[in-house]
Structures are given as C-alpha cells and as structure tokens.
Amino acid sequence: MSTKTRACACSDCPLRKNPTFRAFEDKEIGFVETFKSGELNAEAGTSILAEGSNSAHIYTVLKGWGYRYKSLDDGRVQILNFILPGDLIGLQGAVMDEMGHSVGALTDMLLCVFERSKLWNLYSKFPALAFDITWLASREEQLLDEHLVSLGRRTALERIAFVLLLLNDRAIETGECDEGNVVFPFTQQHLADCLGLSLVHTNKTLRKLSDRNLIGWKDQRFVIHDREKLTAMAKYEYPNSAPRPFI
Amino acid sequence: MSTKTRACACSDCPLRKNPTFRAFEDKEIGFVETFKSGELNAEAGTSILAEGSNSAHIYTVLKGWGYRYKSLDDGRVQILNFILPGDLIGLQGAVMDEMGHSVGALTDMLLCVFERSKLWNLYSKFPALAFDITWLASREEQLLDEHLVSLGRRTALERIAFVLLLLNDRAIETGECDEGNVVFPFTQQHLADCLGLSLVHTNKTLRKLSDRNLIGWKDQRFVIHDREKLTAMAKYEYPNSAPRPFI
DNA sequence: CGACTTGTTGATGTACATCAAGGTACGTGG
DNA sequence: CCACGTACCTTGATGTACATCAACAAGTCG
Numbered sequence: 001m002s003t004k005t006r007a008c009a010c011s012d013c014p015l016r017k018n019p020t021f022r023a024f025e026d027k028e029i030g031f032v033e034t035f036k037s038g039e040l041n042a043e044a045g046t047s048i049l050a051e052g053s054n055s056a057h058i059y060t061v062l063k064g065w066g067y068r069y070k071s072l073d074d075g076r077v078q079i080l081n082f083i084l085p086g087d088l089i090g091l092q093g094a095v096m097d098e099m100g101h102s103v104g105a106l107t108d109m110l111l112c113v114f115e116r117s118k119l120w121n122l123y124s125k126f127p128a129l130a131f132d133i134t135w136l137a138s139r140e141e142q143l144l145d146e147h148l149v150s151l152g153r154r155t156a157l158e159r160i161a162f163v164l165l166l167l168n169d170r171a172i173e174t175g176e177c178d179e180g181n182v183v184f185p186f187t188q189q190h191l192a193d194c195l196g197l198s199l200v201h202t203n204k205t206l207r208k209l210s211d212r213n214l215i216g217w218k219d220q221r222f223v224i225h226d227r228e229k230l231t232a233m234a235k236y237e238y239p240n241s242a243p244r245p246f247i
Numbered sequence: 248m249s250t251k252t253r254a255c256a257c258s259d260c261p262l263r264k265n266p267t268f269r270a271f272e273d274k275e276i277g278f279v280e281t282f283k284s285g286e287l288n289a290e291a292g293t294s295i296l297a298e299g300s301n302s303a304h305i306y307t308v309l310k311g312w313g314y315r316y317k318s319l320d321d322g323r324v325q326i327l328n329f330i331l332p333g334d335l336i337g338l339q340g341a342v343m344d345e346m347g348h349s350v351g352a353l354t355d356m357l358l359c360v361f362e363r364s365k366l367w368n369l370y371s372k373f374p375a376l377a378f379d380i381t382w383l384a385s386r387e388e389q390l391l392d393e394h395l396v397s398l399g400r401r402t403a404l405e406r407i408a409f410v411l412l413l414l415n416d417r418a419i420e421t422g423e424c425d426e427g428n429v430v431f432p433f434t435q436q437h438l439a440d441c442l443g444l445s446l447v448h449t450n451k452t453l454r455k456l457s458d459r460n461l462i463g464w465k466d467q468r469f470v471i472h473d474r475e476k477l478t479a480m481a482k483y484e485y486p487n488s489a490p491r492p493f494i
Numbered sequence: 495c496g497a498c499t500t501g502t503t504g505a506t507g508t509a510c511a512t513c514a515a516g517g518t519a520c521g522t523g524g
Numbered sequence: 525c526c527a528c529g530t531a532c533c534t535t536g537a538t539g540t541a542c543a544t545c546a547a548c549a550a551g552t553c554g
Binding site for chain 2: 536537538539540
C-alpha cells in the first residue's frame, strides 16, 4: 500500500537541482508550498489513480516510474504513456470531473500531493504557474501524438526502437538512472501493452535489436550500443528540450 | 488560398447560440474581443499550420472540419484527430516554440485568429479563460488516449465502428450537419490514415459494417442504422458532455 | 449554340497472393 | 512462480492489380 509521509520544503525540492527544470521565483515557491498538501509514497505495483474515479488530488512525481493506461473490459490493456519525475498526474480528473485513465506505479514512487480544490486559486494568483500547467499538458499531447504515429504507422521494429530511445532519453533527462546505466523498471509485457503488440512479438523484435547489436537490455539495465542506427530506424528526434517547468 | 475577412463581434459569435458551449460573462467577451485579431477563411484542401513552423497565431474553429496530422519522410501519414467547431488550434506552437504537427482543412473553414503574443495577457488577466484553455487541452488529451487504445488494442472493425460513432456524435454536438443527416467531408483514405489501416482494408471493413446494416455512408452522408450493435462492437462511450468552454 | 463523345481524375469496390503480427505451446533460469 | 526465450502454425492486415462510377474538361459534331 501507499503511505503519506511528512512533506519536505519545496525550496529544497530534489528536482530543482536538476537543470532540466526551470528556476522558480521565491514568491512562486512560497505559493507552491501552501498549495502542496503533503507527500505520497506509492509502492511499486500499486495503483495511484483509477479510471472513472474523481480524485480530490493532483500529483507531481518527484521520484520513480509509473504509467498511464486504459483497459477494455475483456482484459486488453493499452499503456498510454510512461510517467517520470517532473510529470503531472491527475490533471484530467481536476479539470473535467472524471479520470479517463488509470495510473500505476512501476517502481516505488515519491509524489507531491496537491488539493484539486486549490487549483483555481493557483490559476487566479499565479498565472505563470497556470501557464506552466498548460505547458505540461501541451508536452503530454506532443508525446501522445508521437506515440499515435508509432501505433498507426510504424512497424514493430520501428516502434520498439522509438520507445526505447525516448524512454532512455527521458530517463537520463530526469535523472532516473544509475551509474551510467539506464534502469528500465518495466517488463516486456509493459512494452507490448504500450506498443500495441503481443508479448511474443515484442520479445522477437527485441531479440532482433540486440542480435544486431543496437541495444543491450538485461536485468533492467538498458544500454544503447548504436544510437545512430537506432535513431535512423525509428525516425526518432528528441522532442523539445527547452528549460522545462514543473510545479 | 485563404483570405482574411472582417471580424464579427464575439458577442454574436454563432457558436454561443449552441448550448454545448458554456456561457461567457460580459467582461470575458469584452476581453476576448480585444484578444481576437481577425478571422480567417481557409478553403477546403489547404494547409493551415505546418509541422515545425512557429506561427504567431492561435485559432478557434467557428465553422468547418479540419484535421491534425503528422507525416514521416517516406510518405506515411497519421491523422491524429479531426477538428470541429469549438476546437482550439495551434496551442502547442504557442506554448512550446514549434508545432509538432500539421493542420489541414477538410472543408472550407472559418477560423477566429488570436495573437500568440497576447496569450500571456489572457493568462494574467482572465484566469477563468486560462482555465478554459487547460480544459480544452485536457479534453484533447482524452480523445488522444481513446484513439491510442483504438490503434493499439482494437481490431479494424472495432476501430472503424469507434471513430464513426465518435465523429457522428461530435458532428451533431457542434452542429456540423445538415437536415438530420451527418455530413462526413472526408474520404476513406483519411479514415485509413486516421486508423492506421490500409485503404483497401478500410474499404473492406466499411463494407462489412454496411452489409450488416449497421451504418450507411454514401456521397458524404452518414447514418447510423443500429447504434446499439455499433456501440457494443466498438466498446464506445461518448466522452464528457459537460458544458464546454471555448474561447 | 447546344448536345454528344472522349479522356482524365479521384473515390470507391473486389480479388488475389503475401507477410507481419498474433496465439499456443513449451522451454529455461532466477 | 514469473519474466524471458523460441518454435510452429494461424490469421488479420497489406500490397498490387484492376474494375467501376461520378465529376469535370476538352474537343467534336449536328
């Protein structure tokens, strides 16, 4: 299960040390401190938000990996996106009235908890932060667009090359890695559900990539051996690396 | 080509007559009038925004159909979503610095033009409108999520049933129809590019649906003959019909 | 001038053969 | 027991090829 722990001050938020994220003004940090209502530790494998629910909270990820997904009633699952530090969770539930998707934790996660009811307050008092939220929503849209191209028009080989590159780069950017090695905390089944492929076919295709010596992936440690070939194969380009807001 | 025409007042905006859209306060309308910099008539078949560009404008659709898409350099195309009245175009370009997708017009379209540079002004002076933009971004995300499930986990038959239902309902909601008949201004090729299918397979699958007497589609006129069966087949549910903001 | 061919083009429809991806089954190793 | 690996067969979707049908333009003839 998940447990709440005492909140740490936003001013020493571990994410602020990462140059990927934009600097905040003191006033903004001050406000976010009042906006924040606590922290949440979600254990690997637990569920954070459920489709159809209308949670009273929004979350920012401070540590760990998660994933957004939807399921059909006959058991089919589609992973919509992976979630990494800096990502915002539950905005849909806050803005509309119901979550259209579920969120699960892949690793132990540390989340910052905000009251949905105070969101309006943020919009009226800190337009810069409101703008940041819009930025985050736009970026999510951009990732979804790219993912849609994968599922609709890329072959299995291209798809896999593409997500692996993307997840590799996102993991590095947000610091979710470990002595030069990127740690992928998900199984081939997760990848398959993300890419709309069967487990077996995902496995065969992954084999092809490592047989050709483009990647290595063993015991959750992932390495790219030949980025150039992989990039060309996937028609990949890393999306937007501008200084990035988060709340 | 496309031509600019004299703007009509936001207070008699045709969309406001449609109960689907939320009512605005006078102050809000007043502001939107100053935010609006004109109108744009885009002819069917023309391009409105191009991937990679950074347009100085954002648009709201007043009339007509369009589509968002991305293409790979070898000619493969993925339609990300269709665009209908009330939809916002170009937010990505305004918030990030570059459009990640292109936008094309399916029919003649009437667009409201806003200066991207004034967007910040909107955020600082009218938090309610800023919130509306976030709402629109969230709804787009919801549609994309659903579309991802289609491409990843639904069969061709289910996918087609699903988009047809969705487009039918969206068209009715926004009034883009004509004497009880819904007008679909796109070709089977557009559908194929939207659903990640080949043209031939799209055609065969559409035949199946009309052979089973679930739908009718001829000369751009679309009808649902058996909504119940179609809905069950697609695992379809119309997303969020709450009173809906637009700018 | 209007009416009647002819050619062109874009959307749709259908028939194959082919192939990429799926499903089941049964391995291994931690 | 669960994640990964591999073999074998099946199937859903693709690609090519060609036919139909309506819309439209050009040219021809009465």
